[in-house]
Amino acid sequence: MAELTYRDAVAAAIAQEMKRDESVVFLGEDVAAAGGVFKATVGLLEQFGPKRVRDCPISEQAILGAAMGAAMTGLKPIAEIMFSDFLAVCWDIVANEIAKIRYMTDGQVSMPLVIRTANGAGSRFGAQHSQAVENWAMMIPGLKVVAPAFPADVKGLLAAAIRDPDPVLFFEQKSLYPMKGEVPDGEYVDQLGKAKVLRQGKDVTIVALALMVHRALDAAAILEKEYGISATVVDVRSLVPLDTQTILTEVAKTGRLVTIEENPRLCGWGAEIASIAAEECFWDLDGPIHRITTPHIPLPAADLLEDNTIPSVERIVREIRQQID
């Protein structure tokens, strides 16, 4: 096991897959010569050459359109959308074309592609460069949606996404890029659609994703130590396919569910999970389901404001205490 950053795990996964499969190609803005604005793809151009690792104009519709056309004719493209907020400028290609073509053609067309994008807050970039939009993707039938919290998951799940025969939106939380963690050496491929129980507790099941997983773990530690509340923490990892089995099993065990979402409140992924729990393990619930989300507002830019907008460890601790007490 080597220590890798979340950032380097991205390049490691892409390199691993490009080495074994010549049909894997990679395109995006400033991704090749410059190695990406987050430096997550440094070295790929040098290793795989300009035919496979390509810089693009500022034309997100063309980038994803090209990726789609290539995917339906034998390639396995990985396209980068620099910030997930920019998915909005190519949303038609994502939501109406890539997601739907296999179904509309009754299976004639395959769509093995990955869209990687830097998601989420923490960099003081303001409302147009900090959104957590994993719920935009989850909402669209025909898309798989992955959002890793750890370097090992970046490598394993990105590799799995590249091998997956369906379109995968891969959300990298941008403030996690510098984070270090153990990553298995050699070829490493994980499986989409499996949540992970990171911590087993008795009083409440916390379901979180990406950056919020770390805050959930921190909060759980405080809850245990300072308030004697013992929490299970589930890292969802993949919103589609969704590992409802693991989630429902863990909720049933503790009788309590709290979701922690970075996306703004309305129609966030936590709502979906809450609605599933409220239907399918209703009788196991010992109390209300609670959602902790970013408030339903655009994100402010200043550090103080941003830090007080997305769910913090203190807020998680406070709200879970209120729920449980």
Next chain:
Amino acid sequence: MAELTYRDAVAAAIAQEMKRDESVVFLGEDVAAAGGVFKATVGLLEQFGPKRVRDCPISEQAILGAAMGAAMTGLKPIAEIMFSDFLAVCWDIVANEIAKIRYMTDGQVSMPLVIRTANGAGSRFGAQHSQAVENWAMMIPGLKVVAPAFPADVKGLLAAAIRDPDPVLFFEQKSLYPMKGEVPDGEYVDQLGKAKVLRQGKDVTIVALALMVHRALDAAAILEKEYGISATVVDVRSLVPLDTQTILTEVAKTGRLVTIEENPRLCGWGAEIASIAAEECFWDLDGPIHRITTPHIPLPAADLLEDNTIPSVERIVREIRQQID
């Protein structure tokens, strides 16, 4: 009270508001000379002239961008996006610009505009012209979201949306256009953010929107008559602002909640309402919350397939019976 179609109520509302306020203008594709592809805006060009009622190129970003720029400098534009599916080609303007600018500028910029669009299934148009995407809009902080089920609501809520100082996405269910109903004569303005209880029951509260309201009412009648199940039916009408008071009050009365959504399953508006109920009236619930939605698939085109994909009256009856029994 005159009988108007849902379609004619659109033109009636626009005409009413254009008459009283010269800053109201209307633009879109094929909306002026042709009166709209759904004939919902026939006569407006003749009545208000080409300076206020304008045909546009196929440039949705330009249309909504122009509407936005006009709204922030003194006009009150109504922009038509022909099919709600096409919101995807201008999603950046909707979700990142129109929705956020007031907040980002700390209140300096006003955004009094309405985006009208034909939403939903029933016309056998296939996966790119039949989507119910009201949840796309609900998800975005800074947007108000309205979806009327009756001609009177079309007139009253559209007029209210035009007068509202904030951006409103106004979803017209396209298969309701020919539907007739009583509409108050003369100036008529309703209020955003008020749900309506259309029917009061004892056993279950059905919460529905737009086309699904009609199916909910039909199902409620059958449930009552054939199975002795008495259902409350709430027409949400406005997803943002959301009338949680009415919804929670009605759910508390019956102890049961069923949502009926036309949007596909994941992160639909019903999930949001379910999550609110599971938190805020958990102790009033007598059983699991149930969501009836379009399955999480792109919409098929053929009539037989389409009819068996979006929630039907039979399915609603069947699933509510299973829930209640």
Next chain:
Amino acid sequence: MSASTKSKKTTGALPEIGRETRLELYRLQLELRYCEKRAYDLFLQNLIKGTSHLSLGQEAIAAAFGVAMRPDDYTFCTYRGHAHTLARGASMEGVLGELMGRQCGLLGGKGGSMHLTDVAKGVMGSYAIIGAHLPIAAGAAWSAQYRGTKQVAVCFFGDGTTNIGAFHEALNFSVVWKLPVVFVCENNLYMEYTPISAVTAVANPASDRASAYGLPSINVDGNDADEMYLTAMAAIEKARDGGGPSLIEARTYRHSGHSRADPGKYRPEGELEKWLKLDPVVTYRERLLKFGFNDPTLKDVENEVHRKVDAATATAKASALPLIADIEKNVWADGSAAWRN
């Protein structure tokens, strides 16, 4: 606009069109014509639900490319794509069956008239949201370039489509990457009901913009199958030889309304009549007679095509309705629609 007069020269160096090719161009135009007319009849009989956008009057363009393309080339169409799909050899019952929502339909009823696709014949889809398929076609061309297969992607769209952002992005992208893609703008003078001249900054919505991508301006009579064929051959050849993309503007006219719902009342008086005189199928027949084909030969072709359309109609009518159980199939590669375990 001076560049546009040069355009015809590009066809100058090309070989003459052989007699067999001419007959094939005629046959194919007839197929598209008769099949679209049949689709119209089936509407009136309420056997086709939903909408439909006919290519009546525009057949020469699809036919010319159908004859000019290699079997493994890629076609990308719009919702007005029946003709382009048939022109690549997709089965006629597959097309009519899809319009009628039958099991024999190309998409088993899932896609409908606006999404005809036949991957086996190189028809990579029909796209109903304006502009989207231009970058997608570029992507197929990129894939061909990458794989070194010398395949070419041809992408058809209308005049109205030149005003949407995706057009601009696709053109620039394709030129920068020198992709083997041919963009074909069928300028039929209208978007839906609005004249293209009322909403466009230049007179020729595609060819007047070619220079914005460093491309030559190409204007062609879209109602002349021969001219179309030569233009298609030149552009395809250029793409196949690594010369990069072309943007072709073919002027034409649709005889019927935009879609099923449209009686076409916005047309100025006499416009349709004028264009009916330029009917590509009628004028091509006259030309063939002038070129020494005899009437019985042409009648044979006509009868043969009529029979083909009748047979396809019968097959489609006899085909079963799709199975409700199949609704939740083929969202994913494993055939399922499962979003959870």
Next chain:
Amino acid sequence: MSASTKSKKTTGALPEIGRETRLELYRLQLELRYCEKRAYDLFLQNLIKGTSHLSLGQEAIAAAFGVAMRPDDYTFCTYRGHAHTLARGASMEGVLGELMGRQCGLLGGKGGSMHLTDVAKGVMGSYAIIGAHLPIAAGAAWSAQYRGTKQVAVCFFGDGTTNIGAFHEALNFSVVWKLPVVFVCENNLYMEYTPISAVTAVANPASDRASAYGLPSINVDGNDADEMYLTAMAAIEKARDGGGPSLIEARTYRHSGHSRADPGKYRPEGELEKWLKLDPVVTYRERLLKFGFNDPTLKDVENEVHRKVDAATATAKASALPLIADIEKNVWADGSAAWRN
């Protein structure tokens, strides 16, 4: 490309630039220069969090328009918009305060460096998603046209922005509606780190595309405040007189990296040095001296601007942090963020 040589003629008929105007052009360039430099210093002191995109080297363009515009005209900027915002008279402490996330910031810390806005000064926003503000500027121009106020909207953007769909839609739309809007492309040779020539089908990303919208090609030296000013005056006048939009390509160079994070390593050797010799502020000072301004006069201006920047810095530093209680304010017109009752 032949059209582009004609462009300079458009400035031929214009009046000479008066001495006061020249001094104002100098003063304004200095303001932008010194303030951006200060922003850079504040970074190094970690007083500015987040990102920031400086206009160092590009000041002549914003300054020229600042001088040429009427107070009630509209400006639309990008994330690289500090200069354009200041050039309209927005308060410097408001700008620096916003970068530092203070209460005195133009947006109270909510918007940050990429979204500077000062409606009272006609600065209708800074937009951080490429291309979006072009159609929005068209909308403000439409509103001015509708209200008959003779206001003009000016929209600044970079070379890279010419390749996104919204550029195309906005240009076509504005020409068709003959809107009083001036589109100003600041071609600084790079998008973020990628040379514009590597991703664009034409040599001049904006002016080579003007003809696609029926517009004349206008190329101007963006480092020459006089030439910029005359070009700005001509385009604004044309717009104000009902002559419709213009598209101006101003060639320039940014002295620093794309953003805070960028050391600019992708630049070929000697490129920066070459452009530093063309520094608009330095060369303009030399010109003023040649035109008979004396050194003490210019020094006075320089000292005055230094004092202004220092004062603004002090005010901004002294300003309180925003209130956490204000986070949920101003989503809606009623001041609230309530999505439910």
